[in-house]
Amino acid sequence: MSEAPDRRQALLEATCRMISRTGVRGLRVEEVAQQAGASTALIYYYFKSRSGLLAATMRFVDERAEDYTHSSRGTGFDRLLDNLQREFQDKRRVRENSAVWGELRAAAVFDKGLRTIVGNANLRWNNAVTELIERGTEDGSIRAKVDPAAMAVRFTALVEGLSSRWLAKLISTEEAHSAVLAAVSAECRPRHLHAVQPEPTAPTV
Numbered sequence: 001m002s003e004a005p006d007r008r009q010a011l012l013e014a015t016c017r018m019i020s021r022t023g024v025r026g027l028r029v030e031e032v033a034q035q036a037g038a039s040t041a042l043i044y045y046y047f048k049s050r051s052g053l054l055a056a057t058m059r060f061v062d063e064r065a066e067d068y069t070h071s072s073r074g075t076g077f078d079r080l081l082d083n084l085q086r087e088f089q090d091k092r093r094v095r096e097n098s099a100v101w102g103e104l105r106a107a108a109v110f111d112k113g114l115r116t117i118v119g120n121a122n123l124r125w126n127n128a129v130t131e132l133i134e135r136g137t138e139d140g141s142i143r144a145k146v147d148p149a150a151m152a153v154r155f156t157a158l159v160e161g162l163s164s165r166w167l168a169k170l171i172s173t174e175e176a177h178s179a180v181l182a183a184v185s186a187e188c189r190p191r192h193l194h195a196v197q198p199e200p201t202a203p204t205v
Contacts (some may be wrong), residue, residue, distance in 0.1 A: 008046050010036045012060040015053060020099040024107040024114070029053065052068075054104065055117045061100050062121055066096060066128075075138025081184050083132060087159050088166055088176040098163045105160070126152045133188070142188040151187060158183055 014035035018027055029050055033040045047053040068089065071082035087098065101121075108114040129152035136142030163178055165171045169177075 007036075007042065007107045008054070009060075011038060011043055011046065011053075012057055015057045016061065016096055018098050019103050020096045024054070024111075025053075051113050051117075054114060057100065057102055058117050061097050061104075062124060064093065064097050065101075069160050072139065075141035076132060076134075076139050077141035077184070077188055080129070080136055080142070080188070081131040081181065083129070084155060084159055084180045084184065085177045087163065088173045088180075089175050099167055102160070102163055102167065124155070125156055129155055134182060136188065140190070141192040146188075153188070155184065 011032065014032050015027070018035060018131055027050075029040050029043050033043055043053060047056055063085070068091075069083050069086040071079045071086065073079065073082065083098070088094070102112060105118050105122075108118040126149070130148045132147040133142060133146070133151055137144055137146065137148065158180065162171065164174045166173070166176050
């Protein structure tokens with residue numbers, strides 16, 4: 001009974017591997033089928049078209065990211081920071097996911113069909129980050145009177161920009177984590193936590 005879902009997943013995993021290696025424009029249905037050890041007919045059976053395959057791949061990448069970025073620890077601030085930093089991990093699946101997302105986003109500039117697919121995925125991501133920010137404002141770990149939706153756009157855009165440099169190995173995982181920490185702290189921490197501590201005075205003799 002599990003054979004059909006397994007074969008469908010194998011096709012999606014093969015699509016991710018191909019996109020991460022050769023990009024979206026170089027993706028051929030026949031090569032995906034060969035990578036997955038399946039027939040092209042099976043791809044059309046499950047996904048109907050190349051566009052359907054890409055739409056399903058985007059959703060598959062989303063689901064994998066939700067799995068490895070999910071955080072349930074600490075305050076809203078802690079969860080937000082953990083969620084964004086988990087986008088950068090020295091694991092093959094995480095790097096592959098990031099590469100596929102970047103490729104689909106870049107290809108959407110010229111492909112109207114992909115634009116809708118990527119736009120929907122981006123909306124889901126922004127909404128998820130917005131919810132984390134709202135949770136932080138409710139528990140007091142994120143300063144009040146912020147615009148959670150606008151803040152979420154800035155944070156997801158930051159992650160996307162860092163991802164390009166990270167995948168190209170221009171910055172390390174640790175440097176990406178530090179950049180996220182600096183941005184989230186600057187935007188989210190309540191003002192009193194940013195107060196500059198006075199310089200210690202020299203003891204009087």
